[in-house]
Amino acid sequence: MGFYIRKSVKAGPFRFNLSKSGIGVSSGVPGFRLGRGPRGNYVHAGRHGAYYRKSLGGSGTRSGSGSGTRSGRRGTGRARARQGTPTTGGVPGPSLRDATGVEPLHLEPTGGGDLVDQMNEAAGRRAWFWPSVALFALVGLVTMPLGLLAWLVAIPACWWLWQRDRARRTAVVMYDVEDELDEWFDALVGNWAWLTGSERIWRVVAEGAVASPGQRKSRAGATDLVRREVARASLEGPRHLTSNVVVPTLAAGSSALYFLPDRVLVRDGKHYTDVAYEHLTSTAGTTTFIEQPGTVPSDARQTGSTWQHVNKDGSPDRRFSHNTRLAVVQYDQWRARSTHGLDWRVQVSRENAARAISQTLAQRPGPA
Structure with a gap:
């Protein structure tokens, strides 16, 4: 394969993996991930060399995702102005x-395909991260000193919204x-x-x-x-x-x-x-x-x-x-x-x- 190919890409909290068997997707945190691949659903846990993996049953489906099509050669020309x-x-x-x-x-x-529809749908979705940051910041300022507690709650909430926005506003295509x-x-x-x-x-x-x-x-x-x-x-x-x-x-x-x-x-x-x-x-x-x-x-x-x-x-x-x-x-x-x-x-x-x-x-x- 060429130097530009990557086997794994991320979109928000999701990771898409390309293998000879097909395309799989997983989500989780360091040390624990749930996933679905060509061979079914699975859970993967562990860090620092000790890992546990178990299949959860269910047959996987192979994703159809933008494989490279081929077209005819085009000619070149020269123009002067x-x-x-x-x-x-x-x-x-x-x-x-x-x-x-x-x-x-x-x-x-x-x-061909539905890639353009997916791109337009992703681009048209509203992002909630920045409005939420502004809202939490305002609530925290108004309710001081209790606002410090609101800001502590806002950190994981805004992180989750940021990851959610990235996933919702992104179309994923894997080429082989x-x-x-x-x-x-x-x-x-x-x-x-x-x-x-x-x-x-x-x-x-x-x-x-x-x-x-x-x-x-x-x-x-x-x-x-x-x-x-x-x-x-x-x-x-x-x-x-x-x-x-x-x-x-x-x-x-x-x-x-x-x-x-x-x-x-x-x-x-x-x-x-x-x-x-x-x-x-x-x-x-x-x-x-x-x-x-x-x-x-x-x-x-x-x-x-x-x-x-x-x-x-x-x-x-x-x-x-x-x-x-x-x-x-x-x-x-x-x-x-x-x-x-x-x-x-x-x-x-x-x-x-x-x-x-x-x-x-x-x-x-x-x-x-």
Whole structure:
């Protein structure tokens, strides 16, 4: 198995164990646990080398939990675009149109199974831990000195509520991937370092063409304008999911993509949907972007320079005494789209990062 597989995961007071026989779940405190597994119910007690275990009868059922499905290979491509940052100059700017595709709320799940339903149900449940902490704190202050007793009672009660909230607000999925799918997902996790190691990542959320010569002259000669929001790559996974695999994650604002072995989870706020890999198209390329002085990431490649107010021949417009010199930078651009309306366009400061991720997604093995 790959280095990313764990045999046991926790969700609140529950521990889920993956074995060749199936999936088991147990709960308890150090030294005593009750559990249910593929071979039935059991009790386990003991510490420091002395243990007692007894079966309680009853046949176990094997859990069906998100085993990795396989889909067809996807092709890669390259896209180039000249993009500029909006600037001031007294000339009305072009209108920007949304570039984020269909909202996840209206994106129909295509990954199969009930994982999305479980995630949305878990995300929608109310957490009682913090309201309870506030209530106990208030009661303790009002009833001093008896409030000290209320605070002593609150410690185990709030701990139990915290564990209960974690369990109720978490969906558990255990993967048992192997062979080519195991190697592919292992490679995706490893290559995700191209993104986590990038100094800057952005998601393009709106774009518009600079149509008139007057607009281009006051906007450093840019032919297109975009609006971006800062994105972050990690291996954290969604907060409402507990799994035995690490999850490559790309988050921007209130939205995020989570790459699981069998699907891509899509989040917008507390709403989840998914996209099957056979419906996902990934392309990579480069794009040029005009940056303000001092904002160029250290791992990006600067290809030239221009001016805030520029003439048609590229020379600075001498009518402006304060005409800032700007950097022209080349970024990697990665675009993930689905046939159902998902559209994520990402700029990465690290060179070749987009190509590494896009090629890895394209190499996902198809059905046997």
